[in-house]
Amino acid sequence: MEIEFKFHIPADRLKAVDAALRRGAVVRTRLQARYFDTADERLAAQGIVLRLRKEGRRWVQTVKATGDNALHRLEHNVDLGTAGTSPGIDPQRHQGTPVGERLAQALAGEDGQPAALVERQSTDIVRLTRDVRSTGPGGVVAELALDVGKVVAHAGTPEQRESPVCELELELKRGSVPGLVALAQRWSQQHGLWFSTISKAERGARLLAGLDVVPAIKAEPPRFASAPDGRAIQRAVVANCLAQILPNATEVAAGSDDEEQVHQLRIGIRRLRTALRELEGLDPTGAFDRAGWEPALVDCFRALGALRDREQVAKIAQPKLREAGAPEVDPLAGEAADAGATQPSPGEAVRAPAFQAVLVALIGFTATEAPAPEPAAEGAPPVTPLDSDDARRFLRKRLQRLHEQALRDGGRFESLDTDSQHRVRKRLKRLRYLAEFAAPLFETRDERKGDDKSAAERYLKRLRPAQDALGEFNDEAVAMALYREATAHDARAWFAVGWFSARHAAGAAACREALEKIEGAPRFWKKGRGKS
Structure with missing residues (x-):
C-alpha cells in the first residue's frame, strides 16, 4: 500500500522546484503509459486504474485503487521485462492480491466472463526522482518525483486531446507518516504548491468527456x-x-x-x-x-x-422586492470592485x-x-482514547446537549439579539452535522439493511423545517443590512429596509415555532438503541 502526497506545481514555480530537486543525485526516467478501462468506464467509476507503462526500457503492468483515506492507495506491480513492443494487458497478472480481487470484481460480467478492455488514454512523462532523508524525530526516507509531460486522450477519432502534467509526488519509503507530513509541508510551503486529487488517469477521462x-x-x-x-x-x-x-x-x-x-x-x-x-x-x-x-x-x-454570501442574499431578495413593488436598487453596486481590491x-x-x-x-x-500511550505518573492510569462504549456515551451527551440547546433557543428566540440569533443557526448546523457523523454508530442491524428509514434519518428530517426557517430568517436579516448600507448612496433602498423590517417579527416567530417542534423528534442516540 502506497502512502504519498501529490502537489500541483504552478508553471512559474517549476524552475525552482526542478533546481531544488537537483541539489542531490537525481534519476531521469521517461514514462510512457497506456491506460485501460471498459467501454462503459466501470474501472474509473470504482476508483481503479489499470495501466501498462514503459519505464526506461522495462514494461510494468500496474493496478491501483483508492484506499481508506486520502494518503492510502492499494497497488500491485508486475515487471514484464524489456519486450521491444508493448505487451498485451492481462488483468490475471494481479490475481491473488487485494487490489487484484477488486479489479476482478469490477470486470466480472453476468456471463462469468470478464468485460473487454480498451485503451482510453496515454501519458508521456519525464520523471526526475531523488530520495530525501529527513533526520531527527519523525525522520523519514521519501522518494520525491517531479513529473512533467502530458496526458493524451484517445477518443476513437484522429483528433486527440492533450492536457499538461506538472506535479510533485512525495512517497514514503521508510519512517513515519508525521515525518512525511513535515517534509511535504516544507516543500509545498517553500514552492507555493497545492495538494491535488487529480490523477493522470482522471485527467485523461476528463479529456475524453470534454469536461471543463x-x-x-x-x-x-x-x-x-x-x-x-x-x-x-x-x-x-x-x-x-x-x-x-x-x-x-x-x-x-x-x-x-x-x-x-x-x-x-x-x-x-x-x-x-x-x-x-x-x-x-x-x-x-x-x-x-x-x-x-x-x-x-x-x-x-x-x-x-x-462577498459570495452577500451576492447570494441579494439574488434571493431582489425577486421578492420586485413582487412587493420596490424600486430597482442594486445593494452591491460598487462592492465587487471594492472587495476585489481587498x-x-x-x-x-x-x-x-x-x-x-x-x-x-x-x-x-x-x-x-x-501512538503508544504516554507513560503515566506513578499510580495514574495511562492517557488513552476513549474505548468504543465510552466514545458512544460521549457522543450521546454531546448530541443531547445540542438538542436541548436548540429547544432552549427556540423558546426565547424572539427575545435574542441579532448576533445571538445567528449563533442559534450555527448551533443547529452543528447538531445536524454531529448527528450525521454519529448516526452509523447508533444504527440497528435492520436499519443498516435499509429495511426502513433509520431513526437518525427521521431525526434529521425533523430538523429541516427549523434549518429552513432559520436560513430564510438569516438571509432576510443580511438583506436588510445590505439595503440599509445602500441607503448611503441610493435613498430608494429605504423601501427594502422598511419591507424587511416589517417581516422581521413574523420571521422570528416562525423560527421559534420550528425550533420548538424539534422536541418531539425521535432521538436516535437514546440509551438502549445501540448496535444490535
Whole structure:
C-alpha cells in the first residue's frame, strides 16, 4: 500500500522546484503509459486504474485503487521485462492480491466472463526522482518525483486531446507518516504548491468527456470499523470531511470559480470545524490538534464567503422586492470592485500556505495510527482514547446537549439579539452535522439493511423545517443590512429596509415555532438503541 502526497506545481514555480530537486543525485526516467478501462468506464467509476507503462526500457503492468483515506492507495506491480513492443494487458497478472480481487470484481460480467478492455488514454512523462532523508524525530526516507509531460486522450477519432502534467509526488519509503507530513509541508510551503486529487488517469477521462468543469463533490455518510474507539472515530470523520473538501479545493485552487464547488467546499470546511469542536474529547492524548488546525480553516471559510454570501442574499431578495413593488436598487453596486481590491479570490484563499499546510496535516492525521500511550505518573492510569462504549456515551451527551440547546433557543428566540440569533443557526448546523457523523454508530442491524428509514434519518428530517426557517430568517436579516448600507448612496433602498423590517417579527416567530417542534423528534442516540 502506497502512502504519498501529490502537489500541483504552478508553471512559474517549476524552475525552482526542478533546481531544488537537483541539489542531490537525481534519476531521469521517461514514462510512457497506456491506460485501460471498459467501454462503459466501470474501472474509473470504482476508483481503479489499470495501466501498462514503459519505464526506461522495462514494461510494468500496474493496478491501483483508492484506499481508506486520502494518503492510502492499494497497488500491485508486475515487471514484464524489456519486450521491444508493448505487451498485451492481462488483468490475471494481479490475481491473488487485494487490489487484484477488486479489479476482478469490477470486470466480472453476468456471463462469468470478464468485460473487454480498451485503451482510453496515454501519458508521456519525464520523471526526475531523488530520495530525501529527513533526520531527527519523525525522520523519514521519501522518494520525491517531479513529473512533467502530458496526458493524451484517445477518443476513437484522429483528433486527440492533450492536457499538461506538472506535479510533485512525495512517497514514503521508510519512517513515519508525521515525518512525511513535515517534509511535504516544507516543500509545498517553500514552492507555493497545492495538494491535488487529480490523477493522470482522471485527467485523461476528463479529456475524453470534454469536461471543463466537473460536478462538485457533496458529503457522504462516514464509515466506521466495527466498535471503533475515540481515535478511530475522529480519524474516520476527518477523513469523511476531507473526502468532500479535497476534490473541491483542488478545483478551486486550480482556478475554478464554479459556485457549487465553492459552496460544497465551504460546507466541507463547516462540517470539519464541527468535527474538531465536537469530537475533540474522544482522544485526550492531544493528537487531535484543534487549536493548530482551526484558525486556517476559519480564515479560508470566511474568505470564500466574504462577498459570495452577500451576492447570494441579494439574488434571493431582489425577486421578492420586485413582487412587493420596490424600486430597482442594486445593494452591491460598487462592492465587487471594492472587495476585489481587498478580498482574496476563492483560488487565492485555497492556495494560501496556511490552509494548504493544515490540509496536509489533516491528511496525515487520518493515515497515522494511534501512538503508544504516554507513560503515566506513578499510580495514574495511562492517557488513552476513549474505548468504543465510552466514545458512544460521549457522543450521546454531546448530541443531547445540542438538542436541548436548540429547544432552549427556540423558546426565547424572539427575545435574542441579532448576533445571538445567528449563533442559534450555527448551533443547529452543528447538531445536524454531529448527528450525521454519529448516526452509523447508533444504527440497528435492520436499519443498516435499509429495511426502513433509520431513526437518525427521521431525526434529521425533523430538523429541516427549523434549518429552513432559520436560513430564510438569516438571509432576510443580511438583506436588510445590505439595503440599509445602500441607503448611503441610493435613498430608494429605504423601501427594502422598511419591507424587511416589517417581516422581521413574523420571521422570528416562525423560527421559534420550528425550533420548538424539534422536541418531539425521535432521538436516535437514546440509551438502549445501540448496535444490535
